[in-house]
Amino acid sequence: MKKKEQNIRYIRYTVQALGILVTILGLFINYPIANSILLGITLILGPVFCGWICPFGTLQDVFATLGHKLGIKKYKMPTKLKRTFVPLRYILLFITILVSADYIFTLMTLDPRGNFTNLLGGNALTIIGWSVIFIFLAASMVFERPFCNYFCIEGAKLGGFGTLRPLTIIRNEETCVGCSKCNGVCPMNIDVASHGQVRSLQCINCMECVAACPVKKTLKVGVIPGKNITKKVVLALAAMTFLSVVYTGVNSNSIMAMLEGDNSIPASTAITAITGEAAAGYGDAAGIADGVYEGTGTGFRGQITVEVTVKNQQITQIEVTKNNDDAKWFNRAYSTVTSNIIKNQSAEVEVVSGATYSSMGIKEGVANALINAGGKSVKAIVNDLPKEGKGQHGKRRER
Structure with a gap:
């Protein structure tokens, strides 16, 4: 393993461990400023929470590594199936935004990320809660981050906000040797090797592609080229404004509530009278x-x-x-x-x-x-x- 690859992964693993600790301490539950910081980071760098902090994302990575150690063969989702499944998390996001019905509670009990966060907060889980966690962790030993890829509505939210980011992963097409190692290591199944910029809503900025690239400075984090900034920002602002208006009108919440509206986090602390x-x-x-x-x-x-x-x-x-x-x-x-x-x-x-x-x-x-x-x-x-x-x-x- 190259030194660059080692360094990036060690840093990421450290941040992920701190992310779990922060969740246990309740930072994202009790301190609104944390959500403001997260929103700011997302608008600049994209959904780094998913790739670097999310406890359940980290747990999926741990089980992926365990599967590798046990010799379990990894599979990539076939392209046809990927095209079918990728929209699922965005469909689920729109359901939770647009549907004000009590049966949504039942859907939330099937959210393994939410159940794991509740577990870290000291809350008991139902048999169903434990089951969905173990199902996705077992699947993580065969497929990379199956929950993040196809079912996580929080990832879909952050991916939407991340479209505004001025910083992104940029590929130098002149120095790229076409080895496609970046595609092979991407846990979100993004075709990095075919694009000059990684702007996918699926990207979690884990930097695995950057670490795996064998040619120096071919993949790096940089500012979007000037000619593309205006168009992308205008389109992103229009899309996010529409989502925010819909969400505010239906659920009487703000844009911030949409980001921090973690369906899984219990409001267990005392509320202002x-x-x-x-x-x-x-x-x-x-x-x-x-x-x-x-x-x-x-x-x-x-x-x-x-x-x-x-x-x-x-x-x-x-x-x-x-x-x-x-x-x-x-x-x-x-x-x-x-x-x-x-x-x-x-x-x-x-x-x-x-x-x-x-x-x-x-x-x-x-x-x-x-x-x-x-x-x-x-x-x-x-x-x-x-x-x-x-x-x-x-x-x-x-x-």
């Missing part, structure tokens, strides 16, 4: 003494714990202190449901379309807290969604 003034007079809190009351409900991934502040027989604040639902979906429900409860002074408010489980869990938790506080006007929320386990009444906490 929603505070407001009632517009409906006395309601569910009628007759309840001032204080803070705790209650629980059942969300999609288990128990949701809420604290309800009552003052002058009014619900004045609702805070979620414990929650394991996926952040993307929970956040859609949280502000709307809690604000409406305070406004109407009743837990019997409409659920948020596409976030029914989280909505019901919050409503149930608020009702539980008020019932446990001795409320006579509040009605228990019947959470009859097809999910095992229901919320339990909480205990009163004064402050």
